[in-house]
Amino acid sequence: MGCLMVDNTPIVEMRNIKKSFGAVRALRGVDLALQHNEVLGLVGDNAAGKSTLMKVLSGAYIPDQGEIFIDDKRVRIEGPEDSRRLGIEMVYQDFALANNLDVAGNVFLGQEIVRWQLGPIRVMNKRRMEDRSRQLMDRLKIDIDSVRLKVENLSGGQRQSVAIGRATAFDAKIIIMDEPTAALSVAAIGQVLDLIEELKAQGVAIIMISHRLEDIHAVGDRVMVLRHGRRVADRPITGDIHEFREEAVAYMVGARDDFAEDTGNGRR
Amino acid sequence: MATTAAQPRESTGWSSRTLSAILRFREASIIMAFLALCLFFWWRNPNVFLKPANLAVIMRFVATFGLLAIGEVLVIITGGIDLSVGSMTALTGVLVATLMMKGIGFLSLSPLGIAPSIVIVLIVAGLVGSWHGLCVTKLGIPPFIITLGTWLIARGAAAFVTRGYPIVFPSDFPFLTLGQGEIFQIPIMFVTLVVVAVVAFFILTSTTLGRHIYAVGGNIEAARVSGVNVDRVRIFSYVGSGTMAGLVGILWASRLGQGTPTVGSGYELWAIAATVIGGTSLFGGQGTVLGAILGAAIMGVMINGMVLVNLSSYLQDVVLGVVLVIAVTYDTWRRRQ
Ligand SMILES: Nc1ncnc2c1ncn2[C@@H]1O[C@H](COP(=O)(O)OP(=O)(O)O)[C@@H](O)[C@H]1O
Ligand SMILES: [Mg+2]
Numbered sequence: 055m056g057c058l059m060v061d062n063t064p065i066v067e068m069r070n071i072k073k074s075f076g077a078v079r080a081l082r083g084v085d086l087a088l089q090h091n092e093v094l095g096l097v098g099d100n101a102a103g104k105s106t107l108m109k110v111l112s113g114a115y116i117p118d119q120g121e122i123f124i125d126d127k128r129v130r131i132e133g134p135e136d137s138r139r140l141g142i143e144m145v146y147q148d149f150a151l152a153n154n155l156d157v158a159g160n161v162f163l164g165q166e167i168v169r170w171q172l173g174p175i176r177v178m179n180k181r182r183m184e185d186r187s188r189q190l191m192d193r194l195k196i197d198i199d200s201v202r203l204k205v206e207n208l209s210g211g212q213r214q215s216v217a218i219g220r221a222t223a224f225d226a227k228i229i230i231m232d233e234p235t236a237a238l239s240v241a242a243i244g245q246v247l248d249l250i251e252e253l254k255a256q257g258v259a260i261i262m263i264s265h266r267l268e269d270i271h272a273v274g275d276r277v278m279v280l281r282h283g284r285r286v287a288d289r290p291i292t293g294d295i296h297e298f299r300e301e302a303v304a305y306m307v308g309a310r311d312d313f314a315e316d317t318g319n320g321r322r
Numbered sequence: 323m324a325t326t327a328a329q330p331r332e333s334t335g336w337s338s339r340t341l342s343a344i345l346r347f348r349e350a351s352i353i354m355a356f357l358a359l360c361l362f363f364w365w366r367n368p369n370v371f372l373k374p375a376n377l378a379v380i381m382r383f384v385a386t387f388g389l390l391a392i393g394e395v396l397v398i399i400t401g402g403i404d405l406s407v408g409s410m411t412a413l414t415g416v417l418v419a420t421l422m423m424k425g426i427g428f429l430s431l432s433p434l435g436i437a438p439s440i441v442i443v444l445i446v447a448g449l450v451g452s453w454h455g456l457c458v459t460k461l462g463i464p465p466f467i468i469t470l471g472t473w474l475i476a477r478g479a480a481a482f483v484t485r486g487y488p489i490v491f492p493s494d495f496p497f498l499t500l501g502q503g504e505i506f507q508i509p510i511m512f513v514t515l516v517v518v519a520v521v522a523f524f525i526l527t528s529t530t531l532g533r534h535i536y537a538v539g540g541n542i543e544a545a546r547v548s549g550v551n552v553d554r555v556r557i558f559s560y561v562g563s564g565t566m567a568g569l570v571g572i573l574w575a576s577r578l579g580q581g582t583p584t585v586g587s588g589y590e591l592w593a594i595a596a597t598v599i600g601g602t603s604l605f606g607g608q609g610t611v612l613g614a615i616l617g618a619a620i621m622g623v624m625i626n627g628m629v630l631v632n633l634s635s636y637l638q639d640v641v642l643g644v645v646l647v648i649a650v651t652y653d654t655w656r657r658r659q
Contacts, residue, residue, distance in 0.1 A: 114547075134547060146547060152540035154607035155533070163537055164548030166530045176530040 063126050065090045065259050066111070066142075066228055071120035073106055080106040081117070082283040088228065093250065093260045095270030095291070098280035099306050104263045107280070108230045111261075112144035113137040143221035144230040150217035153206040157198060158187035160205055161220040186223070194219050194252055197245075211242025215249050222253060229253065232263045247273050271298045279305040286311045352600060352616040359620060363627035370630055378509050382501075382577065383622035384615075385511040386570055390593035391600070391614035392522045393566030396559040398597055399526075399539045401606030402458060402465035404560065406472035407567040407593060410447060411586030413476040414571030418443045419489035419581025422497060436497045444568045450476075451564020455557030465560075473590070480583035488582035491575075501577030511573050515615070518569070522562075523611040535559060539606035588639070591646060596621045598649040605657055 066088040073081040080103045088094050096104050109115040111122065113134040122129055124140050131137045137144075151160045162183045169179040187201040196215045198208070205213055214234055221229050234250075235243045243266075250260060250273045264270050270277055271291060279287035279302060287305040289312075291298060304310045364371040390407050397404045421439035450472060457468040491498060503510045526532035534555045537545040546552045570589075575581045598604060599620055600613025624645070628638045 134549065138549070144547075146543075150544060152537045152544050152607075154536055154540035159533060159537075160544075163533070163545065164550045166533060168530065174531070175525075177528050178530055178533060180528075 063090075064088055064123075065125060066261075067123040067126075068107070068111065069121045069123070071107065071110055071117045071122075073103075073110060073115060073117045079283050081110070083120070084280065084283070084285050086278065086285070088259050088261060089275075091254060091257055091259055092275045093254055093262060093273050095274035095277040096261055096263045096280065097265065097267065097270060097277060097302055097306065102280040102306075103283040104280055105232055108144065108232060108261065108263060111137065112142060112230055114144075138224070141225065141227035142230065143224070143226035143228070144232070145218050145221050145234060146232060151205045151213060151220075154204065156204050157191070157201040157208075157216055158184045160216060161187045161190060161201070161223050163220075165224060190219055190223050191216075193256075194222065194249060196249065209242060210238050211245035214238060214242065214246050218246065218249055218253070222256075222258065226258065228259050228261070230261045230263075233265070234262060235264060235266055235269050243269065267299050267302050268295055270302075271295045277302060281306060281308055281311075285313055288312070349601075349612065349616060352613070352620065356616065356620050356623065359623050359627065363623065363630055366627070367630045371627075374507055376626065376630075378504065378507070380622050380626045381509050381512040383625055384619050385509065385515040386574070386589070386618075387592050387596045387621045388515045388615045388618035389518060389566050389570050389573075390589055391596040391618045392518060392611055393563030394590075394593045394597050395600075395602050395609045395611060395614045396522070396526075396535060396562040397465070398594075398602050398604060399535050399606060399609045400556050400559045401539045401542070402556065402559065403594070403604070404451075404454065404469045404563040404567075405466065405590050406450070406454070406469040406476060407563060407570075408586040408589035408591075409473045409476035409480070410450065410564065410567035411571040411574060411589055412480040412583050414443050414447050414568040415575035415578075415585055416480045416484050416489060416581040416583055417446065418572045418575050419491065420483065422495075423489055423491070433496050440572055443572055444565055447568025447571070448561045448565045451561040451567075452557055454564065455553075455560035458560070459553040459556050477583065477587075484581070484583050486583065488578075488580040490580040493579065495579075498576050498579055501573050501575070502579075511577065514569070514573065518566070519611055519615055526611060531555065531558065536607060539608070541607075588642070591642060592621050592625070593618075595642065595646045595649055598646070598653055603653055603657060604650060605653075 064087040066086070068084065068086040071081050071084045071086075072079075084103070084107055086107065096108070098104050106115060110117045110120075111131065113131045113136050116132055122131055129136075129140060131140070152163060155163065158180070166176070167179045167182045167186070168176045170177050184201050191198050191201060194215070196212070196219055198212055198216070205216065208216065218229070218231065218234065235246055238246065247269060250262065253260060254273070262270065262274065274291045276290050277287070278285060286308075287302075287310070301310075360371075370376050390411075393407065394404055418439050421442060422435050425435060425439060454465065454468050454472065457463040458465050500510055505513055526535065534545065534550045535558075537548070537550055538552055538555050542552055545555075571586070574585050578585065596617035597609060597614045598617070600610065600615070600617030602609030602613060624641070625638070628641065633641070
């Protein structure tokens with residue numbers, strides 16, 4: 055069925071990614087495809103390899119084996135700079151922001167707008183950074199009184215929104231979030247899920263790790279389940295939350311496996 | 323809706339709001355403490371306290387602790403500490419005297435040797451600072467330990483080089499103007515502090531380096547993943563602190579007319595106390611140049627006042643200790659709020 059606008063090339067494709075830490079085989083040949091403008095939920099039990107897979111994509115880890123394609127082009131990601139240059143931003147679970155800086159300071163941390171430079175002395179253009187941060191908060195409908203507020207004075211939901219928002223400040227096309235709702239109150243979770251939908255509406259592709267299946271169900275288009283470093287499911291999100299939860303849990307605990315033939319000394 | 327608009331957003335009680343408002347306006351309370359101290363010592367010793375000569379003495383102390391505190395602020399904001407600055411004052415003082423008196427070849431005891439000697443000593447002090455920074459960042463040695471090592475080494479080396487005797491300048495040597503001279507009754511040492519403070523203030527508030535210093539202290543991992551060169555920022559802060567110690571060493575050699583291995587003993591604690599009183603948090607991430615100087619002003623008046631009221635030097639140490647403990651306790655308490 056050809057809808058005219060559909061672009062079938064995935065924006066990200068990871069093929070046969072393997073990564074071990076000593077004797078621990080964290081990833082045993084994982085494939086992942088993320089479509090343009092898609093929200094992909096990544097779930098799995100503790101130590102399944104979710105964070106490791108995303109750190110490979112964000113350049114924090116270099117895989118032992120495997121290939122990564124962005125828009126069908128083979129790329130090398132050997133550090134956070136590489137992935138950032140490719141339009142990938144990662145929102146880390148717990149160390150996203152510097153609490154002693156204000157919102158604008160955090161949005162532009164490490165990428166400050168410079169007014170003039172004399173050797174190593176780079177003088178910031180604070181006004182521009184504040185204005186741009188304000189625009190960013192407005193565009194993403196993040197409710198913050200002033201971008202000059204220190205982050206330590208924000209609520210948990212506002213903080214996580216700023217952390218996610220700053221990832222989009224520099225034209226990221228792909229945003230990875232590791233447990234964005236884990237430490238939040240119910241109201242704050244709502245804020246963050248709204249923000250994710252807003253980002254999707256603005257054309258961003260998102261991978262979201264979460265153990266909160268209801269959040270994946272609420273905003274996700276597709277879900278991928280990892281178990282012991284392998285992909286065991288990859289399917290569109292359909293049905294109501296109860297069906298979804300039951301299915302996902304079945305995959306997570308090993309009762310179901312859509313890729314069982316890939317194991318052992320099999321095809322790959 | 324004017325009535326609701328006038329309501330405070332937070333619904334905390336009146337007293338805690340007032341309290342936090344006062345605490346937030348920290349500089350005001352420091353200035354008040356400073357004025358109270360001045361009034362006290364003026365009352366105890368009205369004949370001397372406000373004399374220009376005594377004010378100059380106070381200003382030199384403020385300059386000393388202020389310069390050291392500025393260096394210390396840079397390090398403490400990043401979450402580190404520099405315990406070496408008192409001893410470094412002695413070592414650099416001895417070094418600058420050695421260089422000028424016997425030092426650079428034919429230039430010994432010549433006014434032409436002054437500027438090169440100063441530059442060399444500042445560079446050496448900066449290098450010692452970079453040594454601290456490299457040990458902290460690349461080897462993961464706790465800043466407390468590595469700078470405590472230098473605290474011992476620098477003091478010992480200063481005594482060894484001089485065999486324990488001061489290296490005395492001729493009393494008409496032009497270098498002495500730096501520590502003893504005045505411009506419109508303001509000691510040159512104090513003018514130096516003002517100039518350095520303006521530069522440090524500018525770096526901390528307006529440059530990316532300053533922003534990164536705060537970011538490293540606030541959340542080092544966030545800074546790292548945001549692309550901040552965390553190690554370079556931390557090394558810079560130790561270089562800054564080392565250089566300030568070198569500057570103070572030079573100024574005091576000039577002030578005393580000699581390079582002496584006993585100068586600056588305990589100054590690291592005075593400087594750290596000054597920064598903490600001025601609102602710098604020993605937990606990192608917070609601190610200002612203005613606060614450090616206000617803290618140094620309190621320290622300067624205190625040290626001068628204690629001499630004016632003839633407090634025994636043993637008790638002076640007790641007072642310093644008590645002030646330090648109160649300041650740090652307050653910092654800890656405020657952080658838990
Ligand atoms: N830096 C590391 N060093 C050693 N082992 C690691 C490292 N990172 C992850 N692992 C191991 O890899 C496995 C997968 O971890 P992770 O990707 O964090 O799982 P998840 O995010 O799904 O909970 C775990 O057994 C974990 O202990
Ligand atoms: Mg994880």
